[in-house]
Amino acid sequence: xxxxxxxxxxYSIVILFALFFxxxxxxxxxxxxxxxxxxxxxxxxxxxxxxxxxxxxxxxSYILAKKSKSIESKDHEDKxxxxxxxxxxxxxxxxxxxxILYVLLLNAIGFIISTLLFLYGISLLLGQKKQLxxxxxxxxxxxxxxxxxxVLLSIPLPRGLGIFRQLSLLFY
Amino acid sequence: xxxxxxxxxxxxxxDPMNITMLLIAIVIGYIGGAIPGVxxxxxxxxxxxxxxxxxxxxxxxxxxxxxxxxxxxxxISAILLRTPGTPEAVVTTFDGYPMAQxxxxxxxxxxxxxxxxxxxxxxxxxxxxxxxxxANVALSFSSPEYFALTxxxxxxxxxxxxxxxxxxxxxxxxGLMISVIGMDPLTGTLRYTFDATVLTSGIDLIPVIIxxxxxxxFLKKTKDSHVVxxxxxxxxxxxxxxxxxxxIKGTMARSSIIGVFIGxxxxxxxxTASMLSYSEAVRWAKDEEKASYGKGNxxxxxxxETSNNAAAMGTLVPLLSLGIPGGATxxxxxxxxxxxxxxxxxxLFKTEPELMYTIFAxxxxxxxxxxxxxxxxxxxxxxxxxxxxxxxxPLVVVFCVIGTYTVRNNYFDILIMILFGIIGYILEKxxxxxxxxxxxxxxxPLTESEFRRSIQMANGDFSIFFTRPISLILIIISxxxxxxxxxxxxIKKRKLQKINISA
Numbered sequence: 001x002x003x004x005x006x007x008x009x010x011y012s013i014v015i016l017f018a019l020f021f022x023x024x025x026x027x028x029x030x031x032x033x034x035x036x037x038x039x040x041x042x043x044x045x046x047x048x049x050x051x052x053x054x055x056x057x058x059x060x061s062y063i064l065a066k067k068s069k070s071i072e073s074k075d076h077e078d079k080x081x082x083x084x085x086x087x088x089x090x091x092x093x094x095x096x097x098x099x100i101l102y103v104l105l106l107n108a109i110g111f112i113i114s115t116l117l118f119l120y121g122i123s124l125l126l127g128q129k130k131q132l133x134x135x136x137x138x139x140x141x142x143x144x145x146x147x148x149x150x151v152l153l154s155i156p157l158p159r160g161l162g163i164f165r166q167l168s169l170l171f172y
Numbered sequence: 173x174x175x176x177x178x179x180x181x182x183x184x185x186x187d188p189m190n191i192t193m194l195l196i197a198i199v200i201g202y203i204g205g206a207i208p209g210v211x212x213x214x215x216x217x218x219x220x221x222x223x224x225x226x227x228x229x230x231x232x233x234x235x236x237x238x239x240x241x242x243x244x245x246x247x248i249s250a251i252l253l254r255t256p257g258t259p260e261a262v263v264t265t266f267d268g269y270p271m272a273q274x275x276x277x278x279x280x281x282x283x284x285x286x287x288x289x290x291x292x293x294x295x296x297x298x299x300x301x302x303x304x305x306x307a308n309v310a311l312s313f314s315s316p317e318y319f320a321l322t323x324x325x326x327x328x329x330x331x332x333x334x335x336x337x338x339x340x341x342x343x344x345x346x347g348l349m350i351s352v353i354g355m356d357p358l359t360g361t362l363r364y365t366f367d368a369t370v371l372t373s374g375i376d377l378i379p380v381i382i383x384x385x386x387x388x389x390f391l392k393k394t395k396d397s398h399v400v401x402x403x404x405x406x407x408x409x410x411x412x413x414x415x416x417x418x419x420i421k422g423t424m425a426r427s428s429i430i431g432v433f434i435g436x437x438x439x440x441x442x443x444t445a446s447m448l449s450y451s452e453a454v455r456w457a458k459d460e461e462k463a464s465y466g467k468g469n470x471x472x473x474x475x476x477e478t479s480n481n482a483a484a485m486g487t488l489v490p491l492l493s494l495g496i497p498g499g500a501t502x503x504x505x506x507x508x509x510x511x512x513x514x515x516x517x518x519x520l521f522k523t524e525p526e527l528m529y530t531i532f533a534x535x536x537x538x539x540x541x542x543x544x545x546x547x548x549x550x551x552x553x554x555x556x557x558x559x560x561x562x563x564x565x566p567l568v569v570v571f572c573v574i575g576t577y578t579v580r581n582n583y584f585d586i587l588i589m590i591l592f593g594i595i596g597y598i599l600e601k602x603x604x605x606x607x608x609x610x611x612x613x614x615x616x617p618l619t620e621s622e623f624r625r626s627i628q629m630a631n632g633d634f635s636i637f638f639t640r641p642i643s644l645i646l647i648i649i650s651x652x653x654x655x656x657x658x659x660x661x662x663i664k665k666r667k668l669q670k671i672n673i674s675a
Contacts, residue, residue, distance in 0.1 A: 006602060010339070010602060010604075014342055014346075017346075021349065021364065024364060028361060028362070028363050028364075029361055029362075030359075030361065035358065035359060035628065036627055036628055036631070036632045037623070037624040037627045037628070039356040039358070039359050039361040039363055041624075042352065042620045042623065042624070043349065043352050043363065043364075046345050046348050046349055046352070047345075047349070049341075049345055050342060050345045050346070050349075053338050053341050053342050053345070054338075054342065056338055057338040057339070057342075060338065090395060091394045091395045092391045092392065092394045092395050092597070095390070095391060095394040095565075096391055096593075096594065096597075099387070099569055099590065100590060102569070102573070103573065103586050103587065103590055106573070106583075106586070107583050115570060118566070118569070118570075119566050119570070122562075122565065122566045122569070123562045123563065123566050124562075125394075125562075126394060126561055126562035126566070127560065127561070127562045128560075128562040137563065137566075141566070141567065141570070145570060145574065148222075149574055149578070153222065153224075153225035154225065155221070155224065155225060155574070155578045156578075156581060157574065157577065158577065158583065
C-alpha cells in the first residue's frame with residue numbers, strides 16, 4: 001500500500017510540474033518568426049510526453065495494486081514503521097540543515113571561517129567523539145583547501161563581506 | 173594511428189605535469205575505489221574542480237585515469253570485506269570472498285588484478301581502434317543523424333532505469349526541461365527565467381551533477397554509523413600463477429569480448445557486463461564444475477573482473493567518437509569536456525588528435541600500472557578502508573561546494589547544487605534512477621538544437637528523420653534499445669532459473 005501511495009505521490013508531483021510549466025510556456029516571447037520550430041515547441045513536446053508518462057504511471061500502479069491487493073495487505077503493517085522516523089529530525093536532516101547554513105554563511109563571512117565552523121560541527125555530528133580532534137581536523141582541512149585551491153591553483157573562493165573580506169585577503 | 177599513440181605515450185612520460193596527474197589518478201582511484209560508498213562517478217565528480225586550472229591534457233589524464241583505476245579497485249574490498257567498493261565489483265564478491273575465506277585471499281586478489289589488467293588493456297586497445305573509425309563515419313552526419321544519435325543516447329535510460337521505465341523516461345524529460353531553462357541558443361529568447369537574471373544563462377550542468385551524485389550520497393551516508401571493518405590480514409598477493417592461468421584463460425578471453433561489446437552499447441555499463449559474463453561463464457562450465465561457482469571458483473572472479481574493466485573502457489567508445497555518454501561516469505566526463513570548451517564527437521578527432529591519443533595512452537598506462545601498484549596498495553588497504561565517515565563526509569561536502577563555485581564563480585550555482593542534492597536524496601529513497609536526469613541535462617541542448625535544425629532543413633517536414641538511411645537505422649536501434657530490458661529480463665529470468673536448478 002505504502003509503495004503504491006509513494007508512486008501516486010511521485011506521479012502527481014510530476015503532473016503538477018508539467019502543468020505548471022505548460023501554463024508558463026505561452027509566456028515565452030517569440031522574437032524571431034522565421035524559425036519553423038520556435039522556442040516554445042520543444043518544451044511543449046517534452047511536457048506533453050511527461051504528462052502522458054505520469055498518467056500512464058498512475059494507471060499502471062493502480063492496476064498493479066489491484067492485482068496484488070492480497071499480498072500488499074500482509075505487508076501493510078510492517079511498512080508503516082519506517083515512515084515514522086520521517087517526522088523526527090534524523091541525522092541526514094540535521095546534516096542537511098548544517099550544509100544549508102554553511103552555504104548561506106559562505107556568502108556573508110567567507111570561506112575560511114564558515115568552513116572552519118562547518119567542519120567542526122559536522123564532524124562532531126557524524127560521530128567524532130573528541131572535541132580536540134574535531135578542531136584539529138577543521139583547521140587542518142581548511143588550511144589544506146585554501147593552500148590547494150586558492151594559493152596553488154589560484155581558484156577564487158568566496159571572501160565574504162566587510163571585515164571578513166579583509167581577513168581573507170590576508171590569506172589568499 | 174600508431175604514431176599518434178606513441179606521441180600520446182611520450183606526451184605523458186616526458187611531461188612532468190602529465191605523469192604527475194597519472195600518478196595522482198592512480199592513488200585517488202585506489203583509495204576512493206577501495207572505500208565502499210565512494211564510487212568512480214563520485215570521485216570523477218569531486219575531482220572536476222581541480223581540473224579547471226589544469227591544461228586539458230593533464231585534466232583528462234587525471235579524470236579518465238581515476239575512472240580506469242576504480243573499475244578495478246572496487247574488487248579489493250569485494251574480496252576482503254565482501255562489500256564491493258564500487259558497484260561494478262558486486263559480482264566479484266560471489267567467488268572472490270569465498271576464496272579469500274578459504275585461506276586464499278592472495279590468490280583471489282591476484283586473479284582479480286591479473287584479469288582486470290588483461291580486460292582493461294584489451295578494452296583500451298579496442299577503444300583505440302574502434303573510436304577513430306566510428307568517428308570517421310560520424311563525420312558525414314548532418315543534423316537529422318545527430319538528432320537520431322542523441323535519441324539513441326537518451327534511450328540509455330532503458331538500461332539505467334531497470335524495471336521502472338516510465339520513471340526513467342520522466343527523469344530524462346525532467347533533465348531535458350532543466351536544459352531548456354535560460355536563453356534559447358537559436359533565437360536568444362528567454363525561457364522560464366521568471367525575470368531572474370541569474371537564470372538567464374541557464375542551469376549549469378556541473379551543480380546538477382555534483383548535487384545529484386555527491387551531495388545526495390553524503391546525506392544518505394550520514395545515517396550509517398561507522399563500524400570498524402575487520403579485514404582479512406596478512407595477505408600475500410600472487411599475481412600470476414601458471415596453473416590458475418591455464419584454468420581461467422578461456423573465461424578471460426570470452427569475458428573481455430563480452431565486456432567490450434556490452435560497454436560499447438550506450439548505457440549498458442560495467443555492472444551489467446560483469447553480471448552477463450558471470451552467467452555466461454556458469455553456462456559454459458561443465459556440469460560437474462557448475463556447483464563450484466559461488467564457492468570460490470577462480471573462473472568466477474576472472475569472468476567478473478575481466479569484463480567489468482573491458483566494459484569500462486568500451487563505454488568510452490560512444491563518448492569519444494560520437495559524443496554520446498554510455499553511462500553516468502561518461503556523462504560526467506562529457507561535462508568535463510564541455511567545461512574545457514570542447515564538444516566530444518567526431519570533430520574532436522580532427523581538431524585535437526593529440527589530446528585524444530594522449531587520453532588513450534593514459535588509459536593504457538593506468539591499466540598496466542595496476543600490475544605494479546596493486547600489491548603495495550593492498551598492504552595499506554586495512555588502514556584506508558577504515559577512514560571514518562566523520563572525516564570523509566565533511567571533505568566530500570567542501571569539495572562539492574568548491575567544485576560548484578569554481579565553475580563560474582557564481583554563488584547561485586551552490587544553491588542549485590544544494591537543491592539538487594535534496595532532490596537526489598529524496599529520489600534515491602524512492603529508488604529513482606538519478607543518472608537519467610543527468611543524461612537529459614547533458615544531451616538536452618544538443619538534442620533540441622539538432623531537432624530544430626533538422627526540421628528547418630526539411631522545411632517543416634517531420635519525415636526527414638525517417639527518410640535518411642542512417643538516421644532511420646539509428647532511430648530503429650533506439651526503439652529496440654528502449655525495449656531491450658524487457659526482452660533481456662525475460663532471458664535473464666530463464667537463465668537464473670537454470671543457474672538455480674544447477675546450483
